[in-house]
Amino acid sequence: MIFAGIDIGSITAKAAIIKDNQLISTHVLFTGYNTLTASQKVFEELLSKVNISKNEVKTIISTGYGRNSVDFADKALTEIICHGAGAHFLNPEIRGIIDVGGQDSKAILLDNNGKVTNFSMNDKCAAGTGRFLEVMARALELDLDLLGEISLKADTPANISSICTVFAESEVISMIAKQEKRENIIAGIHESAAARIATLAAKIKIQEPVMMTGGVAKNIGMVKALENRLKCQILVTDSAQENGAIGAAVLASTL
Amino acid sequence: MNDKLVEKEKQKITSAKKMRDIMTTYYIDAMSAKENNKLVAWITSGGPVEPLIAMDIIPVYPENHGAMIGSSKMGEDLCMKAEDMGYSNDLCSYARTDISCAIVKGGPIGGLPEPDMLICCNNICGTVLKWYEIQARFFNVPLFIFDTPVCHTEFSPEIAKYVRTQIDEYIAFLEKVTKKSFDHDKMAEVGKISYQGQLLWQKVLNTTANRPSPMTAFDAFFFLALIVTLRGTMIAVDFYKELLLEMKERIKNGISIVPNEKYRLLWDNLPIWYQLKWLSSKFSDHDACLVADTYTSAWCSSLKYIDENDFLNSIAEGYTRIYLNIGVDQMADQVIEMIKFYNIDGFVMHSNRSCKPYSFGQLDIKRIVESKANIPVLMIEADMTDPRAFSQSQVETRIDAFMEIINQGK
Numbered sequence: 001m002i003f004a005g006i007d008i009g010s011i012t013a014k015a016a017i018i019k020d021n022q023l024i025s026t027h028v029l030f031t032g033y034n035t036l037t038a039s040q041k042v043f044e045e046l047l048s049k050v051n052i053s054k055n056e057v058k059t060i061i062s063t064g065y066g067r068n069s070v071d072f073a074d075k076a077l078t079e080i081i082c083h084g085a086g087a088h089f090l091n092p093e094i095r096g097i098i099d100v101g102g103q104d105s106k107a108i109l110l111d112n113n114g115k116v117t118n119f120s121m122n123d124k125c126a127a128g129t130g131r132f133l134e135v136m137a138r139a140l141e142l143d144l145d146l147l148g149e150i151s152l153k154a155d156t157p158a159n160i161s162s163i164c165t166v167f168a169e170s171e172v173i174s175m176i177a178k179q180e181k182r183e184n185i186i187a188g189i190h191e192s193a194a195a196r197i198a199t200l201a202a203k204i205k206i207q208e209p210v211m212m213t214g215g216v217a218k219n220i221g222m223v224k225a226l227e228n229r230l231k232c233q234i235l236v237t238d239s240a241q242e243n244g245a246i247g248a249a250v251l252a253s254t255l
Numbered sequence: 256m257n258d259k260l261v262e263k264e265k266q267k268i269t270s271a272k273k274m275r276d277i278m279t280t281y282y283i284d285a286m287s288a289k290e291n292n293k294l295v296a297w298i299t300s301g302g303p304v305e306p307l308i309a310m311d312i313i314p315v316y317p318e319n320h321g322a323m324i325g326s327s328k329m330g331e332d333l334c335m336k337a338e339d340m341g342y343s344n345d346l347c348s349y350a351r352t353d354i355s356c357a358i359v360k361g362g363p364i365g366g367l368p369e370p371d372m373l374i375c376c377n378n379i380c381g382t383v384l385k386w387y388e389i390q391a392r393f394f395n396v397p398l399f400i401f402d403t404p405v406c407h408t409e410f411s412p413e414i415a416k417y418v419r420t421q422i423d424e425y426i427a428f429l430e431k432v433t434k435k436s437f438d439h440d441k442m443a444e445v446g447k448i449s450y451q452g453q454l455l456w457q458k459v460l461n462t463t464a465n466r467p468s469p470m471t472a473f474d475a476f477f478f479l480a481l482i483v484t485l486r487g488t489m490i491a492v493d494f495y496k497e498l499l500l501e502m503k504e505r506i507k508n509g510i511s512i513v514p515n516e517k518y519r520l521l522w523d524n525l526p527i528w529y530q531l532k533w534l535s536s537k538f539s540d541h542d543a544c545l546v547a548d549t550y551t552s553a554w555c556s557s558l559k560y561i562d563e564n565d566f567l568n569s570i571a572e573g574y575t576r577i578y579l580n581i582g583v584d585q586m587a588d589q590v591i592e593m594i595k596f597y598n599i600d601g602f603v604m605h606s607n608r609s610c611k612p613y614s615f616g617q618l619d620i621k622r623i624v625e626s627k628a629n630i631p632v633l634m635i636e637a638d639m640t641d642p643r644a645f646s647q648s649q650v651e652t653r654i655d656a657f658m659e660i661i662n663q664g665k
Contacts, residue, residue: 065648080656081663104652115663118625119656123636124646203618 005248008066011102035066086247088114100216128196151221158188302376321349325528330640446566455495467511
């Protein structure tokens with residue numbers, strides 16, 4: 001039996017396919033302006049990649065901020081439940097999840113059956129989200145994907161005191177003007193974002209083992225900064241970004 | 256009519272229309288006070304209103320007006336006007352809308368009738384002190400401040416004496432402003448009526464312990480207006496008698512307000528006035544009924560301290576020990592009692608940017624409720640009147656996830 005999950009995030013659209021309880025494949029695209037088109041495209045491209053036709057897929061669950069616009073899904077669930085299910089599927093030992101996506105950061109607690117028992121989420125503020133890193137990368141004229149590696153070369157991370165994305169950007173710009181080393185600025189940015197996310201984790205008393213999911217988990221600098229803050233090891237899988245879609249597909253198989 | 260419409264019609268609470276009519280009459284009376292040689296006092300929502308009623312003074316509530324402004328989605332504009340005047344956006348949105356409305360005469364009823372005096376009781380917050388001082392200067396009218404110290408643990412003899420003394424000062428103030436002597440017999444009568452009204456309001460709220468619930472907290476937010484504005488009058492007593500009968504009738508006939516009530520929730524803090532409809536259908540779509548709240552019950556929660564036969568003496572304690580003027584541990588105890596009484600599956604807390612005394616301590620209450628009552632707790636960040644502090648898609652994800660968690664646990 002084949003099941004699919006589609007996660008429409010603020011920046012990227014993700015899809016995952018599960019067959020007989022095994023993850024077959026995943027796919028990622030930029031969401032763009034039209035969430036419905038993005039969901040159709042990411043789903044169709046994934047299907048052709050694995051040579052499966054639409055009518056072979058028994059159930060589809062959509063998730064992410066655009067979950068309700070996926071009109072071909074059988075059900076919409078929030079990314080909180082889906083990230084829980086995805087992490088549990090990939091590693092049943094996981095009890096805590098830090099999910100950092102484009103516009104949300106969340107801390108999630110799981111019980112031993114993979115059920116979400118508590119969560120906390122950033123509010124209207126974008127500090128500590130993928131968007132925050134994107135803004136900083138632009139100010140530093142760097143590709144977002146390079147931030148992680150470069151930050152590892154830092155000797156003294158810069159101190160970014162503002163928690164507001166807009167003010168933090170001004171701080172970064174003034175540091176650039178003072179010719180502060182780029183790697184130190186980036187490491188400072190990661191520490192600032194990690195501090196915000198750690199507060200969410202503390203609110204729900206996060207438990208180990210902890211997994212990081214969402215697109216920002218691909219940033220090694222952010223993972224290290226969070227490990228330092230939370231004083232624990234953080235597991236990251238190769239499919240961290242698609243974890244929500246995987247969870248949606250897992251939950252589709254239980255419908 | 257098709258079946259669905261008939262069903263919907265049946266679910267409607269018929270007393271709502273009467274309530275609207277009563278409120279319209281109340282505001283018309285207040286607006287035409289001058290023509291009828293009556294005095295108008297502006298008073299805080301938790302203030303001792305009964306002496307005003309006994310003196311035949313019309314009480315007007317800027318906070319009730321704030322709620323009307325919020326529900327008519329006129330809060331943003333009026334808040335911005337106050338900010339243009341130099342007030343911080345950190346200031347309570349009721350205060351901001353009231354301050355700007357006094358000048359621009361905006362809002363759904365074109366502003367409140369001008370006051371002849373102001374009565375400010377700080378049992379609900381400290382902001383009211385400065386807010387009422389500003390309005391006293393603006394309208395150039397006398398201001399009486401009724402100071403109720405916070406009862407973190409107990410109502411000490413010192414607090415009792417201090418507050419009781421102010422009741423006499425309050426009466427002396429009213430006699431001076433009205434140039435009339437205070438009628439203690441009338442006061443005793445008004446006291447009994449006020450007590451009766453609060454008792455009936457409590458009974459109305461208690462009916463939602465029934466499964467399925469005959470009304471939601473969203474209805475209570477609406478029906479609350481009378482116990483706030485017309486407390487101490489027979490109008491409130493008569494209306495709540497009727498409403499109570501209607502609720503009992505609904506229970507008897509099995510009429511629920513949420514069509515397929517599956518989950519029962521408790522709400523904390525003021526309503527998000529400009530999103531009531533959206534929130535109500537959002538929860539209803541999840542088969543969840545907000546059966547009770549800590550807000551509307553604040554107008555009867557200190558009844559146990561009030562002696563209807565010794566009203567003036569006992570309200571010192573009654574008005575001091577209201578929900579917002581007690582310690583966090585006691586607030587949490589009240590919440591846990593409500594969770595048991597109403598059979599609650601989840602607790603929804605509105606962290607209200609405007610209302611500091613209500614929102615401060617919520618994280619502690621959340622923690623206590625999670626550990627003692629063992630139910631999920633959701634925190635929504637917003638503001639009661641200023642829609643700029645509300646983000647719909649963020650709140651939607653939180654509510655959806657919260658309901659998914661409750662559903663998982665069932």
